[in-house]
Amino acid sequence: MSDKTRRVVSVLVENESSVLSRVSGLFAGRGYNIETLTVAPVPDTNRSRITIVTKGSQRVLEQITKQLHKLIPIHKVVEHEEMVEKEMVLAKFPITESLADIQALCDAYNGEIVNVGSDMIIGMAADEPIRIKHFIEASSRYNPIEIVRGGVVAIER
Template sequence: MSDTNTRRVISVIVMNESSVLARVTSMFAARGYNIESLTVAPIPNSDKSHITIETQGNARVMEQITKQLHKLIPVYKVIEHEEMVEKEMVLVKFPIAENLSDIASLASAYNGGIVNVGKEMVVAQVADEPRRVKHFIEAAERYNPCEIVRGGVVAIER
C-alpha cells in the first residue's frame, strides 16, 4: 500500500438532520485525519445534504476515512472522487487606489471579475479549479489585497 500522502476530494451524502456535520467532523478529529477544506449544503428537493471534504493521507488513511464515514448511521454514500470537476470560489478585497483595470483583467483570466465597488474598496471574485484559484491569489498579491476569503472545494464526478 502506498505510503505517500496524496490530496483527495471526498463527497459525503448525508441525511440532512441536526448534528450530522458534527458527526462527520468529529470522526476526522477523533481519528487524527486532516480536513483541508469543507463545504456543505442541502441537496435540492431532497432530505439529504452534500458535504465536500478536501483531505490528504496515504492509501490506508483514505480507505479508513471512507469506511469510518460509511459507518456513521446518517451517511448514505461516500464518493472518493477520481474523475471529477472541482471548483473553488474566492473573494478578494483590494484598495480602490490599486490599478482596477489590471485587477479586472487578472480576475477575468481566472473566470471572474470585479463584483463590488465601494468608496474605498473593490471586491473581485474568482471561481475556478482549486489549483488555479491558488495561482490567482499569488498573482493578486502585488495589488495589496486586504482580505482573502476562500470558499472551499466543491466537486462533482464527471
C-alpha cells in the same frame, strides 16, 4: 501518515443536526486534518453534500470511508480520482489600485468585479483549486486588504 496524497471525499447525508460533527470526528479520530470543508443542501431534497479535501494514505482513507458508511444518516460516499472541482475566492483591494488590472486578473480566473465602493474593489474568482492558489499569488501585486477563500465543491465525472 505515509503517502500524503491529496484526497477529495464527497458525502451525501441527511440534513440534520450533529451529522457534520460525526463526519469530521471520524477524520479527527484518525489524525487527519481537513484542508477544506464545504456543506450545502442538495436542491429539492432533505439532504446535504459535504465535500472534504484532505491529505493522507489510501489505506487510512479507506478505513474512514468504511466507517462513514456505518453512520446512519449517510447515503453515499464518493472518493474518486475523476472529480470536477471548483473553488471560489473573494478579494478586497484598495480603490487606489487599477480597476482595469483587477478586472483583467479576475477575468483570467473565471471571475469578475462583484462590488466597488468608495474605498475598495471586491473581485471574485471561481476556478480549480490550484488556479485559485495562483489567483491569490497574482493578486498580491495589487495589495489586497482581505482575501476570503471558500471550500472546494466537487462532483464525480
